[in-house]
Amino acid sequence: MATLRQSALLIAQGRQRTFVNPPSSKISDFFGSHVFGIKQMKESLAPSVFKKVMEAIDKGSKIDPATAEEVASAVRVWALSKSVTHYTHWFQPLTGSTAEKHDAFFDAHAGIEKFKGSALVQQEPDASSFPHGGIRSTFEARGYTAWDPSSPIFIFDKTLCIPTIFVSFTGEALDYKTPLLKSMEAINAAAVEVCQLFDRNVKKVIPSLGVEQEYFVIDKALFATRPDLVMSGRTVFGHNPARGQQLEDHYFGSIPTRVKDFMVDFEIEAHKLGIPVSTRHNEVAPGQFEVAPLFEEINKAVDHNQLLMDLMDKVAEKHSLKVLFHEKPFAGVNGSGKHNNWSLITDTGVNLFQPSNSARENLQFLTFVIATVKAVYDYADLLRASIASASNDFRLGANEAPPAIMSVFLGSTLTSVLDELEKNGNVKIEKGDNMYMKLGISKIPEIILDNTDRNRTSPFAFTGNKFEFRAVGSSANSSGPMTVLNVIVAEVLKSLTKDIEKEINSGKEKKIAIVNVLRKYIKESKKVRFEGDGYSEEWALEAEKRKLSNLKSTPFALDVYHDKRTVDLFSRHGVLNPVEVHARHEIMLENYIKKVQIESRVMGDLALNHVIPTAILYQNKLIENANGLKGLGLDNTAAIETVKEISRHLESLKKNVYEMTEARKKLNKEEDIVKRAKGYGVEVKDAYFDKIRYSVDKLELVVDDEFWPLVKYREMLFIK
Ligand code: ADP
Ligand code: MG
Incomplete structure (x- = not known):
């Protein structure tokens, strides 16, 4: 057998467990021990200083230098007590991963450990190599990071990490966090206005997020033998194993021991970091698993998800x-x-997506549900673009994944409530709850749970007390889609308030005004609601009839960032200015091009250096065999047929790899980045990836297993 594959398999098969000892049998004993959060601040800061920090967290007010100095000093003492030697600003540039640059507390000149308030609050990382989409010209390469006190400071790998935003010197956002924080303000402003129609006490609305994270696990040695996995994160070749997921025996099955040890281990580390992970299970595919935390305020949840991925790695x-x-x-x-479970929660403790026994509260609940449905309808293309990436393209629209069509699933109970409201909504104001009864909204069960509510094929589903955006990619930073979701819902809530005011000004009673506007919105957004099987072909056809977009490829989906409507939307809510929108579009296109380019190169290399030489070796064996048979006067047609079959695949493989390289060369000269990205999508990826894979996967079936150099699917997916 090819030596690398063979030795990797031997290593993988001989692995022993790595036992894990939790610091205590009770998680509460060590939960958050590596976090300098509100509790630690309260304990270590003077009350007046603590109050100022809390104001900064709640109201986003600026922290003055004296306060920063006090906090830094307390953080330093805490960190040193935990044997921490370095600190870093921890931020999320548009590369998709997190960034850090470590500085020592130790000051050799002074001979002591130091940490100044200014170092806590702001840093200037030499950031010229982060993506900026033309915002930063090379002569002004500076950017700075600024402390985000609303996400707690933590210790990771003996380093104190300070969550920060990352902006250019001219103030434009160069990261994911900045627009997310701004979108939280936007939805807060819009949602509070609407809440005030129902309850004057509501002063703040915060979006919450719980991220269910799916992932695969394979043996490290097997991973290392696959250049495609190492370079591009996915296998560009590999024939399906005889047994895939058709037995459906993996989902919720017992977790393989080594993986279980790994889960226990990363959960311990996550708990130390205050990440509230609570659920673990197998996923549908062999080798696939899921981890989910309890939901948190959205900014923290995103930070925690990014940190968790890093930690798991x-x-x-x-x-x-x-x-x-x-x-x-x-x-x-x-x-x-990455299923993004999203809801809106008021400072009075009400989840606005939680139906209740009170009819009045249910009108508020419906207002928010309908506004969200309308937002998905009005801005489906932008929502689609928010989850677009080269890697997610392989999943969206593929047989088992959410389709690239944005639709909303509400479940049978809510669907009938909305249908009733649309039909019978023309009511007069009546005493007590009569009006609500006539509207059919007096009794919405507090927990909406029936079997249809478990529709897993919808990209955007209402799941009882939250919406679940399931089309987000597993490798994505959730900030992107969550920023868009916050903004589009904010936009609809704003227009809803205006429309209700108009109705009221024309003499309508408030409740009637609300109902009238809701009915209008239900009608306008009806087309985006779909309760059936989202993975079926019928749905794609039906969606086309409904004129819903089905943008399967990233560079095309991203066109929406060009639209004035998009640019205006982000500006209007103060989330991204036109320059920032343009820059992000460029960065996403650039990213797409690079990803496809890398995959295309890996394919070429593997085909030319691994697959073709191996197939030729085996072919020579067959030729020997054919000659031998002939010498004995025996029938050698089978051997000759296989020789021919291999030749056919080799020819088409060589031809396609050559042509694909030519297509890349041509596109690399294309100046227009939109055209270049689309070209890479259509003329490189669509034109060649499947064809090349087809030949290689066929050869894998023909060539003697002993010869095959690439670790096979069955080995990667089933050896644990
Ligand atoms: P499933 O979707 O598999 O039924 P759960 O109902 O347990 O799983 O929820 C999945 C995720 O949704 C968890 O992270 C959970 O904390 C989160 N979640 C639950 N309620 C809310 C909410 N009101 N807002 C945001 N996320 C929530
Ligand atoms: Mg779920």
């Missing part, structure tokens, strides 16, 4: 495993997503 190393966050690491089995 590091802890996997200890167990000789590799975590794959790519959306589609293996063709033919399920891909991975």
